Amino acid sequence: MxxxxxxxxxxxxxxxxxxxxxxxxxxxxxxxxxxxxxxxxxxxxxxxxxxxxxxxxxxxxxxxxxxxxxxxxxxxxxxxxxxxxxxxxxxxxxxxxxxxxxxxxxxxxxxxxxxxxxxxxxxSFTRTRWVTVVKNQRELNTALSYESTVDEMVFVxxxxxxxxxxxxxxxxxxxxxxxxxxxxxxxxxxxxxxxxxDQPQEDAERPSIMRILWAVAPAIGVMFCIGMFFGSVQTGTTERALELGSPSVAGLVYAVMGVGSAFMALMAVAIPDSVRISSRVFVGGLGMTLFILVTTTATHSLLFTAAALLLTGLFVGPTMVTAFGVTEKLAPRGGTAVAMTSMQSAITIGISIGSSVGGKLALSGAGYSYMFAGVAALIIVVIGVALRIAGTKRRVRATPEKTLA
Structure with a gap:
């Protein structure tokens, strides 16, 4: 197929x-x-x-x-x-x-x-609906890839x-x-x-919000870092366009990253099920880190900047899809909507922080905003390593579907 x-x-x-x-x-x-x-x-x-x-x-x-x-x-x-x-x-x-x-x-x-x-x-609510109607994991992965693509296009x-x-x-x-x-x-x-x-549950049986957030903490961490990445890249791109005398095209240059991200989110269904979630997070964060650092060197060309951002976006989309996949796997019964909406909160807060810190750093040059984005991406790499270690430790007692390594 x-x-x-x-x-x-x-x-x-x-x-x-x-x-x-x-x-x-x-x-x-x-x-x-x-x-x-x-x-x-x-x-x-x-x-x-x-x-x-x-x-x-x-x-x-x-x-x-x-x-x-x-x-x-x-x-x-x-x-x-x-x-x-x-x-x-x-x-x-x-x-x-x-x-x-x-x-x-x-x-x-x-x-x-x-x-x-x-x-x-x-x-978030749409993703929650998909969780209840799909028949297998492949259909769920397809639905989550589609939703991440839609999110990317909407935010562009x-x-x-x-x-x-x-x-x-x-x-x-x-x-x-x-x-x-x-x-x-x-x-x-x-x-x-x-x-x-979910089937009706007594309040005493329903997991607390803190328990839900703790259960999906790795996914929240990834989404928060993606938010910081978006915010700081946006301010860096705005400053880069201003430095090169074309402030009016900043939005278009930034949108190129969104196009690349949306395309690869759509293509994420092609990733074999045998590729571990921890590996997907690790590779996604590593690609974001490397190519955003390449963007810091494009100081004399908006075209080169756009090309580097396009390549960066190719790693953002699949990472977002993976983060929502982790959320679905780790959310306790009765907490799906809380888990999914917490992801939206994480990216919103991340964008705010990324824009604020990136904006201050941009006063010294666009490259500093891009480097801050690189730090956020590097944290995603660390989360991928942590998922691998945690998944390895509990592989013996985890079901194959719940193994994150």
Whole structure:
């Protein structure tokens, strides 16, 4: 069976319309942080205020996501999403109002917290749905590869939509578009949610959030580092384009890495099952480290920078797919949604830290931001080694499906 032919099974398991709906429903998730930055900065004429507003949104989103996941594990996605979706649309409407009026007081911070705290982790919930309907591990690997590809494209196209909407209309247009998508795609996504993914459990039997997070800690670590990698590479690329006198193409150069990453996430189904998860993490982190260091040397050419980022992206996509695969394997029963949403929180926090630290380092040159990204990738290598050691120690008592070495 060819690589792309493996994806033909997905519309048969779900449906083409449901898959398209999930793509549209997750777009606001990628648009809200940058949309907030654009709108608030324009209305207050202060980048610092825009950055602080974005931080409020991102922190609220990161904290709330696992709690929303826990709620969904307990009550089911349909109940939780049906309640939160209109609240999120209303919170975005409030954020549009405060941004458009130039408000920089408590009402702005409250609207940011509400918008972030009620943001819907659609990608995580979609992965949770796949876990319940696929018939075997190969189908699950295919579904996770597809979802990682969609995430990559959304996070590449989402910021592009923000830029287009803000340029073509008004600075708050991206937030208005996000609110409309929440209503038009988020509501149907909520109403088509399945019954609770696990059999009913007493609260005493349900694993605590801390136990779930500890169980999937290696995957969270990988996703957090990928987030830092994204954030620092974005700031480094922005500074590199500025250094070479072409700041307007920074987004396009950065997007090249996303294209490479999305392509290889799609191709990840071709990796033989015999290749251990620890080896996948190790090789992915090593490739990211080596090629981002190559990017640091492209000081005189945006074309060379783009080429190096394209090669770097080839290792990012499969690593993301692997991280979600580790999450599915390690999440205890009754904690799937918490585990999946914690991955989204990890990458969100990682991007924030990577952007902040990378931005400060970029003041001394784009290469320093890229080197910080290399450190984040190197940590992924270490996690791969740790998974190998841990898997080797417990191989005797682990089932073949649960062995991570």
């Amino acid at each position: 060819s690589i792309l032919a493996q994806y033909k099974v997905l519309p048969q398991i779900s449906s083409g319309s449901a898959m398209a709906l999930a793509v549209a429903a997750r777009a606001p998730y990628a648009m809200i942080p940058l949309g907030t930055m654009t709108a608030v900065t324009a209305s207050t004429t202060s980048v610092a205020t825009g950055g602080l507003a974005t931080a409020f949104v991102s922190i609220a989103l990161a904290i709330a996501s696992p709690l929303i996941g826990r709620w969904a594990d307990h009550q089911g996605q349909r109940f939780v999403l049906s309640l939160l979706t209109p609240i999120n649309a209303a919170a975005l409407a409030l954020l549009v109002y405060t941004s458009a009026t130039g408000n920089d007081g408590p009402l702005l911070w409250l609207s940011c917290i509400l918008a972030g705290g009620t943001s819907l982790p659609i990608g 196209l989402g910021p592009a939509l923000v830029g287009i909407a803000a340029s073509a209309a008004v600075p708050v247009a991206p937030l208005i578009l996000a609110a409309v998508l929440v209503l038009l795609a988020g509501v149907p996504f909520a109403l088509t949610a399945p019954a609770p993914i």
